[in-house]
Amino acid sequence: MPIETKVPGQIPRTLDGWIKLLDSVRLPVPKESHDRVLAAINDSRRSLREIAELMQDSPALVLCVMREANHPANASQAEPAESLEVAVNRLGLERTAQLLTRLPALPGDDIPPVLRQFLLISQHASQQASGLFASRLARLWQEIHWGSLLFLSPLWPLALSHPKLLDAWELRVIHKGEDATEVEQELFGVRIMELCQAVASHWRLPEWVTQGYRLLTSERELLAQVLNIAREPDSLTQQHRLDEEPGLRRWFNQPANTVLLANGLALAAQVGWDNPHLLRWQLLTALYLQTSLDDVQQQVHQQAAASARHHARHALFHPAEALIWPWQQRRPHPDMLTPPPPPSEDLVRWRKLCGELLAQPSPFSNAVHLASQACEALLACGMQRILLLMHDKPNDTLLVQQAAGLPNEAAALNLPVAQNKLLQRLTSQAGQLRLTPDNHAQFSALLPAALRALFRSEHLLLRSLAVDGQVQMLMIADQGGKPLADVGVQAFGKTAQCVERALATFSKPNR
Template sequence: MPSETKVPAQIPSTLEAWVKLLDGVRVPVPKDSHDRVLSAINDSRRSMRDIAELMQGSPALVLSVMREANHSANASQAEPAESLEVALNRLGLGRCAQLLGRLPALPRDDMPPVLNQFVQISQHASQQASGLFASRLARLWQEIHWGSLLFLSPLWPLALVYPALLDAWELRVIHKGEVAAEVEHELFGVRILELCRAVAEHWRLPEWVTQGYRLLLEERDLLAQVLTIARAQDPLEQQHRLDAEAGLRRWFNQPANTVLLANNLALAAQVGWDNPHLLRWQLLTALYLQTSLEDVQNQVHQQAAQSARRHARAGLFHPAEALLWPWQHRRQHPDMQAPSPPAADELERWRELCGDLLAQPSRFSNAVHLSTQAREALTACGFTRVMLLSVDRVNECLRVQQTAGLPREAMALSLPTVGNRLFERLLNQAAQLRLTPDNHRQFSALMPVPLRAMLRSEHLLIRSLAVNNQVLMVLLADQNARPLADLSVQAFGKTAQCIERALATFGNRSA
């Protein structure tokens, strides 16, 4: 991450705070593109069009130039620049060179991956827009091209500063189907679309960008009416229904809607080619172009392949890859796949740690020493988040004794056990519970709110450990909320047995 961008200690929770933060982020540009453009600016033989074409290789650079040109202090015209060439002419080559000097430039291999992924989605959207609409609306091809490329640009600085938030949003909303409004208010404090519109307006991006967000926020009812017409099988029926709603037809046929259609086609294709969200936007595109769904699907697939040839990069997912997959197959989020089993050296370390736990007489000088070894054994067999709680029977609570992979605040947790059915069951006798997506809702509701917030996971192992039928400790472990690797689950059970033996041996020595 470039040194110019500092991640604030606290995540913003209001629209104003988010806009201020994102406005101050300098999105890095690939160094090779940066150097080529700067060389062209300093070459008196290169035209403004030449320089604009070179800049297209770096959408982040395009965004910076458009923002600078459209800033209220710089823009001499009332209307924002709708194309890169207009923006370049407003700034002049001297100020463009100064702007380049302020931007962080990184080797392509060092560019942040989440930022790269969002930029690639924007490039795919631009390809879809050009292929589907630019030839039909040739007079407006620049507005279509730049609007579609910059539509998602308010998310680029967010992907740079808080990539984990966007990753969590994708996992929970797109792949797990949680309610978007609830997830967004929890993660960001605001709705994503409202944030994008506010940033786009602050940057004075092309009007077609802000118009797209306005449609999604304020005109969804009209969009739903058009979608109902688009679902009709008979093209003649579609035309009759549109003719009967002249105002609706004019609203839907606005050229600015091409930017929205192209970006939603590109975004939905990230999940898979056979999903209801993508089908809705394909139907709307077919109605807009007055052609069949099959024709639109063919064109969209062709444009995806064309985009992959131009924009695909190693380590990033491009929807064109999925055209080779079985039709019903969808891309899984990495956190929905079990991690790789522990490496051989980690398993060897795990065996050594378990050997120390089983040693007689006990090698541990105190309970903290023992619990530290227990935590290390659990992390060695593949668990990235671990919590060990000791039983405080005097105060009828569980106290955190060790953690791994959790915020520092986790150590301060004290969880009452009286009246909690989950804890009462675990403390009655040694038991193990495995949370899965099937039973998660049932059992997570029994977890205290602070613990549930600290260990949000649908794949969690909980086990109570007992010596002489008295429970002394409770273990919680997962693999960053991902499905659990079978080998790690087996090792968890064996590790728990070793910890129980260690507790028994330690207790006898103390006696």
């Protein structure tokens, strides 16, 4: 199994490219868990089962051991190991210890938060699976336990290498309801579930994991048929409809489906307990268990609380927290929250920078120097993504003078004014446009495609600055796509006034 963890900067656009990248990522494990397991391996009194039980406190460690045991170079058996105990037995304690020494061990709080959140979701899913299904399918409890814990594991290295992509996916698909196919093709170049299925097959994860992804990709129509039956309010009607389609009943009643159901419940609960995604998984679970929706909801809440007692960690969200919220309250995505005001030292710096912009005579040697000062002032007052463009009047284009918080290609942006009515309006006279969720659909379509690609946001400020009635600069800024704080909007306006006066002073012949 590859152990190097060098992650290329360019985002892959194909399944093969993603598999190669995710294969190269070494997941960190909590140091306390790492040391505890290593000590147990070196203790001759410990059994394989005890060692496996210690390992499960670190899902990343479980994945590394399972991948190593199931790697073609190590697995003489045709079938992949379905449980951690089998995997450790296949490797032997000595090789398992060698594997542990090659893994990066970090204090728990030092592991990146997006990865820690995904690991917590997987632990919650494992608890749901054990509580809902393991007692009913006692002979299969190991397959249920380890399959549910590892189901989301193809996303763990993605959470470590490209956390912003997963954040953007969650914001746009789950919270804003954008089309998943379009968003995933734009962000990843491939569908997320197809990627997970390909990675799970490549890693030779337990069959129940890959089967769950097949259900979400090639068998979605069957799942939709079952969901239609699950929505029947009368349980007797549900059973009659399943009896009429014995093939569908057999397909849905497969024990392997418990892994998918548990992960669907845990993942959807991250948003809140009253959301349509979670309701769908609860209905499917109720049909699978042949019980009522109320009973399933009660059991799911109990398992969430049990998971929180074992798995909740500081600074991570666990759905059990939301059980005491008002029923319809949902957890907002961090990018949907207004950012806090800048720290006092930043505001002190902002005032100093604005004072220098207002200085007479002008302290700036050239327009680039002035724009650089303006950009620093905007950053100090809380703006996170900034683009300052100078109006090249002879060619009637807008050329980037300064950029911050944006990809490198933003510096080469060249916007012809004549080809865009909104730019024509902004360059004809000084003015300001603030995009909000209420007017985003109206004005976003008017922005040049290059600007829309850079600022995917419903919260954006655009302001043109003029000297003697002639627009010289266009300022574009936001707070990382988050809702704009009132203090931030006011500071943006005051900064713009200072920059406009600086441009006027700079343009005087005898400055």
